[in-house]
Amino acid sequence: MRIIIDPKSNYSIYEQIAIQIKSAIASGQIKADEALPSIRGLASSLEISVITTKRAYEELEKEGIIRSVAGKGFYVNDINKGYLKEKQLVFVEKIATELVTEAKNSGVSKSELIDMISELYD
Secondary structure (H helix, E strand, O other), rough: OOOOOOOOOOOOOOHHHHHHHHHHHHHOOOOOEEEEEHHHHHHHOOOOOOHHHHHHHHHHHHOOOOOEEEEOOOOOOOOHHHHHHHHHHHHHHHHHHHHHHHHHHHOOOOOHHHHHHHHHOO
């Protein structure tokens, strides 16, 4: 699993981590009962605070996506991937709505927006 932090993102670092872990689980890149990187290990590899990584894991744990095993670390729960995928679609729809609104307000045509998205997607 590779996590990329975008300092220009509208989302905080812990949210970016949580979003990318959810995506990896939904896509099957991370499987049920698989261990996640340690909090300190992930913080070190991303060059961020341990507190930030801990918050991302806590949020995922609150959602029931991962669980903490005392003395061993964090593991992926066996969750309904369809449910997780649906949550991701709702998230993407929210972002897309904001994008379309901004494009309309900026005078970007529908075809120009579709072209931009196609280029970014590829």
